[in-house]
Amino acid sequence: MEQTVRFVMGGQLQSVVITDPTLTVLDWLRGTARRPGTKEGCAEGDCGACTVVVGTLTGETLAYKAVNACIQFLPMLDGKELVTVEDLSDSETNLHPVQEAMVQEHASQCGFCTPGFVMSLYALYHQRETAPSRPVIDATLAGNLCRCTGYRPIIAAAETMFALPRPDHQPPIALLKTIQPQGDLTVTTPDGRRFDAPVTLDGLADLVETFPEAELLAGATDIGLWVTKQHRVLPHLISVGAVAELKQIEATDTAVTFGAGVTFDEALPHLSALHPDLTRLFERIGSTQIRNSGTLGGNIGNGSPIGDSMPALIALGATLTLRKGAAERQMPIEDYFLAYRKTARQPGEFIVSVTVPYLKPGVYFGTDKISKRQDQDISAVCAAYRLTVTDGLVTSARLGFGGMAGVPARARQAEAALRGQPFTLEAIRAAMEALGRDFTPLSDMRASADYRLTVARNLLLRFYLRETGVQVGEVGE
Ligand SMILES: Cc1cc2nc3c(=O)[nH]c(=O)nc-3n(C[C@H](O)[C@H](O)[C@H](O)COP(=O)(O)OP(=O)(O)OC[C@H]3O[C@@H](n4cnc5c(N)ncnc54)[C@H](O)[C@@H]3O)c2cc1C
Numbered sequence: 152m153e154q155t156v157r158f159v160m161g162g163q164l165q166s167v168v169i170t171d172p173t174l175t176v177l178d179w180l181r182g183t184a185r186r187p188g189t190k191e192g193c194a195e196g197d198c199g200a201c202t203v204v205v206g207t208l209t210g211e212t213l214a215y216k217a218v219n220a221c222i223q224f225l226p227m228l229d230g231k232e233l234v235t236v237e238d239l240s241d242s243e244t245n246l247h248p249v250q251e252a253m254v255q256e257h258a259s260q261c262g263f264c265t266p267g268f269v270m271s272l273y274a275l276y277h278q279r280e281t282a283p284s285r286p287v288i289d290a291t292l293a294g295n296l297c298r299c300t301g302y303r304p305i306i307a308a309a310e311t312m313f314a315l316p317r318p319d320h321q322p323p324i325a326l327l328k329t330i331q332p333q334g335d336l337t338v339t340t341p342d343g344r345r346f347d348a349p350v351t352l353d354g355l356a357d358l359v360e361t362f363p364e365a366e367l368l369a370g371a372t373d374i375g376l377w378v379t380k381q382h383r384v385l386p387h388l389i390s391v392g393a394v395a396e397l398k399q400i401e402a403t404d405t406a407v408t409f410g411a412g413v414t415f416d417e418a419l420p421h422l423s424a425l426h427p428d429l430t431r432l433f434e435r436i437g438s439t440q441i442r443n444s445g446t447l448g449g450n451i452g453n454g455s456p457i458g459d460s461m462p463a464l465i466a467l468g469a470t471l472t473l474r475k476g477a478a479e480r481q482m483p484i485e486d487y488f489l490a491y492r493k494t495a496r497q498p499g500e501f502i503v504s505v506t507v508p509y510l511k512p513g514v515y516f517g518t519d520k521i522s523k524r525q526d527q528d529i530s531a532v533c534a535a536y537r538l539t540v541t542d543g544l545v546t547s548a549r550l551g552f553g554g555m556a557g558v559p560a561r562a563r564q565a566e567a568a569l570r571g572q573p574f575t576l577e578a579i580r581a582a583m584e585a586l587g588r589d590f591t592p593l594s595d596m597r598a599s600a601d602y603r604l605t606v607a608r609n610l611l612l613r614f615y616l617r618e619t620g621v622q623v624g625e626v627g628e
Pocket residue numbers: 195196197366367368369370371372373374375376391411412435436437438441444445446447448449450451452453457458459460496500501502503527528529530
């Protein structure tokens with residue numbers, strides 16, 4: 152069995168014998184590779200101090216994305232390039248444009264946050280030729296926290312770095328080609344743990360069926376924290392990361408299908424094409440680093456009541472495809488969630504894809520996420536609404552809510568209150584009332600039950616105001 156994971160770092164091939172499949176990239180960098188430039192702040196994907204850049208080869212193209220090294224496991228690097236802050240320049244006088252701009256703009260702050268900021272900007276630098284707009288810069292840096300100095304000079308560096316002479320960057324494409332996974336990776340450790348990374352869907356199906364107790368691993372933005380925060384020992388991980396079929400996005404005349412391994416970042420342009428509200432929603436999931444790793448399949452698969460994809464996918468009428476062995480089955484996404492963290496997934500089964508029908512012209516759709524912060528925050532309430540109005544009457548209504556119950560769910564009473572009614576304030580008021588029968592939300596550190604219900608009701612009202620153009624003053628208090 153292959154015990155070695157191969158990736159490129161510093162232009163060199165690294166062959167690392169895996170003795171701990173959940174060793175984080177950050178711990179390996181600092182503890183083994185002696186590259187301490189990458190820092191640990193929170194160890195949970197929140198602060199960005201550990202930001203590194205991972206290069207993924209597709210055909211002849213090497214795409215650089217910023218990720219949080221603290222919640223990535225080392226075997227996930229197999230076949231990739233890892234770029235850390237140490238790789239950017241070979242001397243103090245030969246700085247990379249990102250570093251040069253940081254110096255010129257006096258943007259270099261403490262040693263904790265600066266390497267992470269530099270690496271987020273390095274990924275941005277490789278994704279574009281010219282300076283992007285301010286919102287793009289803000290989004291790039293939203294996953295990098297400084298709690299003491301400020302962002303203004305860093306934003307200035309992000310703008311000016313593109314004007315500096317470009318270094319002659321030779322991506323190690325030829326070297327990477329030699330280490331692209333050709334067959335399944337299986338790592339076992341002396342203490343009996345195991346890490347599998349099959350390369351085909353059939354191989355994945357075989358493994359998951361053979362080892363139903365194994366944990367599926369996608370982007371590790373949830374599972375990483377089980378290790379770093381809960382100190383859980385995960386005896387067997389089956390990674391979906393090398394299965395090309397799960398990375399596919401297929402559009403037909405009626406729907407778009409996302410493989411379960413598609414990241415938020417990869418899905419975003421396709422979701423944005425469906426409705427602008429989906430851009431607003433998905434751009435607010437975590438940070439750039441989280442969206443570069445986290446997948447749709449992981450968001451659905453973790454069964455959380457506050458996964459942000461679910462309300463929108465429920466309202467849109469999305470369908471899941473699940474597979475066990477050779478058998479596939481489909482189900483409406485709302486049927487997947489049975490009770491708190493309990494899903495309809497059977498032992499040996501996994502999510503293959505999620506199919507999202509297009510919105511027909513004239514259909515009303517909207518989605519909102521309510522959280523304490525704009526970026527990098529978990530929802531208190533997340534909601535999505537889709538109404539079809541024919542000849543003045545609501546003929547179909549799908550309302551998806553997160554944060555209101557132990558599972559993401561449809562608001563069926565509120566939907567019933569709308570169906571067959573004219574799309575008027577009166578009908579919306581009845582639906583707002585019905586939400587109290589649909590949900591008995593919990594109070595927790597994010598929000599009280601009262602707050603959640605009030606917000607959910609007001610979101611429905613806001614949706615009505617947005618779609619109809621009725622002014623707030625016209626509806627009374
Ligand atoms: C800092 C931070 C911010 C975050 N912000 C948000 C946010 O704003 N909104 C939000 O919704 N989430 C957020 N998350 C949570 C997380 O990013 C998402 O839930 C993400 O979609 C998980 O995907 P993943 O690929 O990383 O899954 P993983 O961590 O790899 O896996 C998560 C779960 O899904 C299961 N799973 C994975 N793939 C499959 C499959 N194909 N079939 C069946 N089960 C599968 C795994 O077994 C596991 O139980 C945040 C996380 C962090 C660390």
